[in-house]
Amino acid sequence: xxxxxxxxxxxxxxxxxxxxxxxxxxxxxxLLAQKRAAVVTNATVAPLYLGRLSAALAAAGVDxxxxxxxxxxxxxxxxxxxxxFDALIERRAERRTTLIALGGGVVGDMTGFAAATWQRGxxxxxxPTTLLAQVDSSVGGKTAINHPRGKNMIGAFYQPRLVLAxxxxxxxxxxxxxxxxxxxxxxxxxxxxxxxxxxxxxxxGALLSRDVAALEHAxxxxxxxxxxxxxxxxxxxxxxxxxxxxxxFGHAIEAGLGYGHWxxxxxxxxxxxxxxxxSRRLGGLDEGTANRITRxxxxxxxxxAGPAFTAERYIELMSVDKKVRDGTLQFVVLExxxxxxxxxxxxxxxxxxxxxxxxxxxxPTLPG
Amino acid sequence: xxxxxxxxxxxxxxxxxxxxxxxxxxxxxxLLAQKRAAVVTNATVAPLYLGRLSAALAAAGVDxxxxxxxxxxxxxxxxxxxxxFDALIERRAERRTTLIALGGGVVGDMTGFAAATWQRGxxxxxxPTTLLAQVDSSVGGKTAINHPRGKNMIGAFYQPRLVLAxxxxxxxxxxxxxxxxxxxxxxxxxxxxxxxxxxxxxxxGALLSRDVAALEHAxxxxxxxxxxxxxxxxxxxxxxxxxxxxxxFGHAIEAGLGYGHWxxxxxxxxxxxxxxxxSRRLGGLDEGTANRITRxxxxxxxxxAGPAFTAERYIELMSVDKKVRDGTLQFVVLExxxxxxxxxxxxxxxxxxxxxxxxxxxxPTLPG
Numbered sequence: 001x002x003x004x005x006x007x008x009x010x011x012x013x014x015x016x017x018x019x020x021x022x023x024x025x026x027x028x029x030x031l032l033a034q035k036r037a038a039v040v041t042n043a044t045v046a047p048l049y050l051g052r053l054s055a056a057l058a059a060a061g062v063d064x065x066x067x068x069x070x071x072x073x074x075x076x077x078x079x080x081x082x083x084x085f086d087a088l089i090e091r092r093a094e095r096r097t098t099l100i101a102l103g104g105g106v107v108g109d110m111t112g113f114a115a116a117t118w119q120r121g122x123x124x125x126x127x128p129t130t131l132l133a134q135v136d137s138s139v140g141g142k143t144a145i146n147h148p149r150g151k152n153m154i155g156a157f158y159q160p161r162l163v164l165a166x167x168x169x170x171x172x173x174x175x176x177x178x179x180x181x182x183x184x185x186x187x188x189x190x191x192x193x194x195x196x197x198x199x200x201x202x203x204x205g206a207l208l209s210r211d212v213a214a215l216e217h218a219x220x221x222x223x224x225x226x227x228x229x230x231x232x233x234x235x236x237x238x239x240x241x242x243x244x245x246x247x248x249f250g251h252a253i254e255a256g257l258g259y260g261h262w263x264x265x266x267x268x269x270x271x272x273x274x275x276x277x278x279s280r281r282l283g284g285l286d287e288g289t290a291n292r293i294t295r296x297x298x299x300x301x302x303x304x305a306g307p308a309f310t311a312e313r314y315i316e317l318m319s320v321d322k323k324v325r326d327g328t329l330q331f332v333v334l335e336x337x338x339x340x341x342x343x344x345x346x347x348x349x350x351x352x353x354x355x356x357x358x359x360x361x362x363x364p365t366l367p368g
Numbered sequence: 369x370x371x372x373x374x375x376x377x378x379x380x381x382x383x384x385x386x387x388x389x390x391x392x393x394x395x396x397x398x399l400l401a402q403k404r405a406a407v408v409t410n411a412t413v414a415p416l417y418l419g420r421l422s423a424a425l426a427a428a429g430v431d432x433x434x435x436x437x438x439x440x441x442x443x444x445x446x447x448x449x450x451x452x453f454d455a456l457i458e459r460r461a462e463r464r465t466t467l468i469a470l471g472g473g474v475v476g477d478m479t480g481f482a483a484a485t486w487q488r489g490x491x492x493x494x495x496p497t498t499l500l501a502q503v504d505s506s507v508g509g510k511t512a513i514n515h516p517r518g519k520n521m522i523g524a525f526y527q528p529r530l531v532l533a534x535x536x537x538x539x540x541x542x543x544x545x546x547x548x549x550x551x552x553x554x555x556x557x558x559x560x561x562x563x564x565x566x567x568x569x570x571x572x573g574a575l576l577s578r579d580v581a582a583l584e585h586a587x588x589x590x591x592x593x594x595x596x597x598x599x600x601x602x603x604x605x606x607x608x609x610x611x612x613x614x615x616x617f618g619h620a621i622e623a624g625l626g627y628g629h630w631x632x633x634x635x636x637x638x639x640x641x642x643x644x645x646x647s648r649r650l651g652g653l654d655e656g657t658a659n660r661i662t663r664x665x666x667x668x669x670x671x672x673a674g675p676a677f678t679a680e681r682y683i684e685l686m687s688v689d690k691k692v693r694d695g696t697l698q699f700v701v702l703e704x705x706x707x708x709x710x711x712x713x714x715x716x717x718x719x720x721x722x723x724x725x726x727x728x729x730x731x732p733t734l735p736g
Contacts (some may be wrong), residue, residue, distance in 0.1 A: 034694060066591065089517050094692055119690045120512065120523045144488065147459050155488045156524065235489065245574070301725055322487045324462050326402060 002220055006139065006227040008142035009232055011159045015139060017216065017222050021166040022049060022127065025056035031161050033096040033123055038065040039082055040111040045071075045129055048172050053102055053127065065091045069107065074260035076106045076146045084114040095119040098161075104130035104177070105264060109152070112143030116158035126160045129169035131181025131215070132265050133224035135188065138163050140230040140243075144222025146259060148223040150320045151251045157235050165219055167212060179301045180265025182207060183246075186296060187272060188222045191242045192229070194338035198223055201292075204299050242340040244323060245332040246272035252317035253306050262303070271357070275332065278354045283344060284335040305361040311352045312360060370584075372591050375599040379527045381688065383507060383591050386586065389534040390417060390495065393424035399529050401491055406433040408452055408479040409470040414438075415495055416540050421470055421495065431523070433459045436474065442628035452482040457732045463487040466529075472498035472545070473632060475507035477523070480511030484526035486732040487518040494528045497537035499549025499583070500633050502592035503556065506531050508598040508611075514627060518688045519619045525603050533587055535580060547669045548633025550575060550634045551614075554664060555640060556590045559610045562706035564589055569660075572667050610708040612691060613700040614640035620685035621674050622703045630671070637670025638726065644702065650714060652703040679720045682727060 001018030027148060029035075037057060041050050046068045054064045067087045069080050087095070099122055101111035108126055115124035130140035144155025170178070182200075185207075189197035199217075200207070206214035218356060226243070233240040250271030273294050280290040298304050309317075315329070323330045328344045329351070335341060369386030384395060397403075405425060409418050414436045422432045435455045437448050456465070467490055468481035476494055483492035496506035512523025537572045538546070550568075553575075557565035567585075568575070574582035594611070601608040618639030621630060641662050648658040666672050677685075683697070696712045697719070703709060 078450065082446065085515055085522060089515055089521065089688060090691070092688060092695075094694070095690055096693070113485075117481075117522045119521060120510065120525050142488065147453055147457055153457065153487060154453060154485045156485055157488050288563055320457060320460060322463055325464070326462070328459075353379070 001152045004220070004227055006159075007231040008159060012179070013159060013161050013163065013343050015163040015165065017134075017165045017167065017214075017219050017223065019166065019168050021102060021164050022052050022169070023056045025060035025062070026361050028057065028059035028100070028125060028162065029062055029123070029163060032062060034094065034098070035061055035097040036093065036271050037100050038084070038088060038091075038093060039066055039102050040067040040069065040107060040114070041099045042069045042107055042224060044104045047106070049129060049169060053332060055092075059147070059364040063121055065093060065097075069110070072260045073106055073146075073254070073264065074258070076110055076259065078145065081110055081114060081145055084111065085118065088118060091272050094119070095122055096314040098123040098125060100125045100127055101138075102127045102129060104128065105132045108133050108138050108158070109144050109155070110144070112141070112158055112160065113145055113155050116143055116156035124158065124160045127144070128163065128165055130173055131170055132177070132184055134165040134170075136184040136226065139223055139226045141234065149255070151254055151259070153322065163222070165364060166219070167215055167219065170210060170215055176263065179265040183265035183268045183272070185218050185222055186270065186300065187245050188225050189246045190272070190293065190334060190337065191332070191340035192225045192338055193221070194336070196239070197337050201296055204296065205232065208300070224245055241323070241330070241342045242332050245334070246275045248318055248321060248323050248329065248331050249274040249306060249314070251321050252314050255317050256309050256313060257307055257330050266303055269297050269300070270304060270306040270361070273297055273304045274306060274354050274358045276334065278331060278346060278351065279333040279335070281350050282333055282343065289337060303361060304358070306359045307361050308359055311355040311359070315348075315351070317342055323344040370588055372588070372595055374595040375525075376527060376602055381527060381529050383531040383533065383595070385502075385533045385535065385587050385591065387534065387536050387580075389532050390420050390537070391424045391427035391561070393430070395532060396425065396468070396530065397428035397430055397661070399493070400430060400465070400466050400675060402462065403429055404431045404433065404461065405466040405468050406435055406456060406461060407468045407470050408435040408437065408475060408482070410439040410475055412439045413471045413475070417497060417537060421468075427479050428471060433461060433465075437478070440628045441474055441514070441622070441632065442626070444478055446513065449478055449513055452479065453486065455635070456486060458594045459628055460675070461486070461694050463490055465678070466491040466493060468493045468495060469506075470495045470497060472496065472501045476501050477510070477512050478522070480526055480528065481513055481523050483689045484511055484524035491733055492526065492528045492530040493523070496531065496533055499547055499587075500552055502538075502587045503549060504532040504552040504594065506533070507591055507594045509602065517623070519622055519627070521690065532584065533591070535583055535587065538578060538583055544631065546576070546616060548631040549703035551636045551640070551665070551670055553590055554668065555613050555636065556593050558640070558661065558702060559613050559700070559706065559708035560593045560706055561589070562704070567703050569664055572664065576668070594728065600717065609691070609698070609710045610700050613619050613702070613708055614643045616686055616689060616699050617642040617674060617682070617692050619689050620682050622678050623685050624681060626676055634671055636669070637665050637676040638672060638729070641665055641672045642674060642722050642726045643700065645726060646699060646714060646719065647701040648709065649721060650701055650719050657705060671729060672726070675729050676727055679723040679727070682723050683716075683719070
């Protein structure tokens with residue numbers, strides 16, 4: 001087991017990465033303010049891992065309240081969130097009852113938001129079981145649900161007390177989700193670490209075949225980078241926005257297709273190709289580097305073209321995103337591998353050229 | 369105009385109390401991060417004050433998004449909260465768009481929670497138009513909605529940038545709401561300032577006849593006391609809990625009757641009589657002082673007896689309140705006028721004696 005720390009003053013917390021962590025309640029139980037915890041998961045993860053985690057906690061004397069949600073981004077809404085609150089009320093959970101998210105990004109975001117708002121704030125622990133959640137969404141304290149017309153529009157910045165990334169859980173991850181998680185690994189390298197990008201190019205085969213050492217390196221390096229960015233800017237005043245590379249386009253793809261058609265990471269795959277293309281048109285990347293990025297996303301098995309909505313539709317979808325400021329669209333662009341910044345001066349005609357080039361996939365299409 | 373300050377480090381903010389403040393956009397406009405603001409109010413307050421505030425803001429160049437909610441505690445729920453989000457999405461509000469609550473406690477709590485969670489946190493301003501909101505709920509950053517089975521179960525601590533208490537708005541307040549607001553004035557004195565309690569006894573007639581000087585004194589003194597308590601304990605780790613005097617019983621009354629039957633302040637009136645009685649039984653108050661408290665609540669025109677649910681029903685209702693800790697009910701009790709503390713060791717038999725004595729009003733009964 002390797003341990004990192006997210007440095008946020010009194011809200012600092014550790015990230016443990018390793019094997020066999022789910023069955024080791026000694027990592028969780030000592031942190032509980034009260035020997036009760038709600039373990040929130042979904043119908044896919046529950047049969048695989050809920051028993052193992054619950055049994056370990058129960059053996060440590062913890063009273064476990066299991067909450068099993070339906071699986072999928074299309075359930076990341078008020079109705080599903082209320083299932084968590086209903087269970088907490090039913091079992092008389094208190095303000096000091098800890099909420100543990102066992103699952104991927106959707107479970108983590110919803111459980112975190114439930115913890116942020118249950119009795120105005122209950123303790124929260126992340127146990128991510130997908131690659132995407134281990135490398136990205138479980139770290140940093142962003143929690144949210146979707147509005148029918150905008151992704152993650154309703155949420156809170158709310159830090160967990162602990163992130164427990166058990167690499168063993170990646171063995172059961174569907175192929176499509178593994179690839180979606182790799183999209184965020186590639187993103188993390190692109191915005192902050194050119195040599196890590198080179199490492200991914202060299203090891204994409206090992207990652208796709210779930211080589212444990214390769215996965216461990218990727219998870220650790222992503223958590224390190226994310227922890228560093230989040231520590232510098234917890235509530236996304238400036239620097240943190242670079243973590244959204246590919247996300248302005250990607251969120252438009254998700255919202256336009258309807259949540260649950262493409263996985264988040266798939267939309268981000270195509271979104272990064274678009275963002276790299278835009279960076280090139282704005283002079284931040286040379287053509288060779290932009291092509292290298294597209295090539296790696298393609299080798300990962302992710303879509304490189306977005307759905308063929310019109311440019312106007314993309315712009316409309318992007319206009320309700322959180323990354324709008326004073327009516328101007330903001331894009332994270334690269335200025336070389338490993339260097340990102342936010343630009344709000346991208347000319348609309350240039351954005352449209354990018355969309356003409358890459359918004360070409362037939363709709364609806366389910367990759368994989 | 370008088371100005372106080374809530375001292376919370378970088379989240380500090382001013383409270384202005386005075387006349388004619390609604391029409392003075394110079395108090396609000398300079399604070400806006402962006403010249404856009406959603407003014408959230410309800411169907412009762414909108415015809416009275418929305419025009420005045422909106423016109424003043426518009427004259428200062430602010431683009432106003434009006435949001436009019438149905439009136440009443442029974443609407444303090446997800447469905448109504450979503451009306452705010454729908455309007456924000458519809459009008460393409462951004463993360464820096466300020467949410468302004470124009471109304472009483474329900475509008476303030478819901479607008480504050482919407483601000484806390486809109487795009488993970490938007491700026492927020494309170495413009496309380498009821499006595500209850502001016503003396504209590506608009507100050508301190510507690511925001512929430514109700515769960516069908518528990519009051520304020522879902523919410524956040526989220527501080528406003530400004531509280532603007534325009535005393536003129538109290539002139540249109542229904543009699544019943546004026547009295548409900550006085551319940552929180554009495555509570556504030558009871559927990560922290562014996563001489564203020566004496567002042568209320570001497571001036572209850574002036575307060576009930578809406579003497580402006582008396583109301584101004586009451587609002588200012590309550591805001592001072594609340595600001596001091598909140599500054600010492602923003603997220604209710606210990607001291608702040610004393611602000612809940614009468615609320616463990618009061619919330620049970622509200623939940624048991626169904627939200628909207630009694631006003632919050634009415635339930636708190638009866639709840640304080642019960643809490644004073646419990647304090648007496650536990651040795652904190654002598655009989656004369658407990659009677660003085662009951663007498664003042666009665667002179668204010670508030671209910672002094674709770675609905676005649678069984679003791680078991682009260683205890684069941686209280687058990688889902690936020691003030692439960694490790695399964696034990698917590699009560700705020702007085703140890704003399706102006707001194708309060710939290711006790712979790714009240715013997716169940718003593719609590720039942722209090723309920724037998726004061727849970728005697730026929731159900732359902734609508735006072736006023």
